[in-house]
Amino acid sequence: MTFSLVARCADTGMFGVAISSSSPAVAARCSYARAGVGAVASQNVTDPTLGPFALDLMQGGMSASEAIAGVRDQGWHIAYRQVLAIDRQGRTAIHSGPKSLGIWTQAEGVNVASGGNLLANDGVPGDIVAAFEAAQGHLGDRLIAALRAGLAAGGEAGPVHSAGMMLVDKVNWPVADLRCDWTEDCPIEAVATAWEVYKPQLEAYVQRALDPTQAPSYGVPGDE
Numbered sequence: 001m002t003f004s005l006v007a008r009c010a011d012t013g014m015f016g017v018a019i020s021s022s023s024p025a026v027a028a029r030c031s032y033a034r035a036g037v038g039a040v041a042s043q044n045v046t047d048p049t050l051g052p053f054a055l056d057l058m059q060g061g062m063s064a065s066e067a068i069a070g071v072r073d074q075g076w077h078i079a080y081r082q083v084l085a086i087d088r089q090g091r092t093a094i095h096s097g098p099k100s101l102g103i104w105t106q107a108e109g110v111n112v113a114s115g116g117n118l119l120a121n122d123g124v125p126g127d128i129v130a131a132f133e134a135a136q137g138h139l140g141d142r143l144i145a146a147l148r149a150g151l152a153a154g155g156e157a158g159p160v161h162s163a164g165m166m167l168v169d170k171v172n173w174p175v176a177d178l179r180c181d182w183t184e185d186c187p188i189e190a191v192a193t194a195w196e197v198y199k200p201q202l203e204a205y206v207q208r209a210l211d212p213t214q215a216p217s218y219g220v221p222g223d224e
Helices: 026-030 050-059 064-074 124-134 139-152 187-210
Strands: 002-008 015-021 031-034 038-043 082-087 092-096 105-109 112-117 162-168 174-180
Touching: 002 026, 002 038, 002 082, 002 124, 002 139, 015 026, 015 031, 015 038, 015 139, 015 187, 026 031, 026 038, 026 162, 026 174, 031 050, 031 162, 038 050, 038 112, 050 064, 050 082, 064 082, 064 092, 082 112, 092 105, 092 112, 105 124, 112 124, 112 139, 124 139, 139 162, 139 187, 162 187, 174 187
Parallel strands: none
Antiparallel strands: 002 015, 002 112, 015 162, 031 038, 038 082, 082 092, 105 112, 162 174
């Protein structure tokens, strides 16, 4: 029901997750990232405890591979789960349980990993990884490009209805957490539109949280 990627920016150390699904509110249930630690997507008959668990293991010093091994060892009904992880060094690991739904597969690249289930074809994750590696610019731009490539490659076997993108960087909250929880149109394009609006303001929102006295104006009616 889902295709996703987890990724790291080699230049900034920023982490991101991007995901889309035919199910509602997929990003709210399946995306996890922690600044300085890594990013995880937990999908396919989702167990929401696995994302934080894998991040805790990586924060404790484990590599992505070691964290995914821990997920396999301690997760409930792990045959039904698909979990992708990337660590602070850009190493990746994926668990795809044998009871993942429909056509399911995975792919890994440099600072990126992708996986999916109920896919239109088994080439979707590979195209996502290739698009991410070929894209330029901000990590958010590269995540959007990769998600679009996954959809263009066939995406899910049926229409997608929700999508999201999460970015973490230096502070202990997401610097961007953009979601489309349900639409009959394209949720990936809805998130892409939100990102185009949010991207120029990202640093200002962080600065306002850290020190409002040094922050730029809010740019809304009534602000002086």
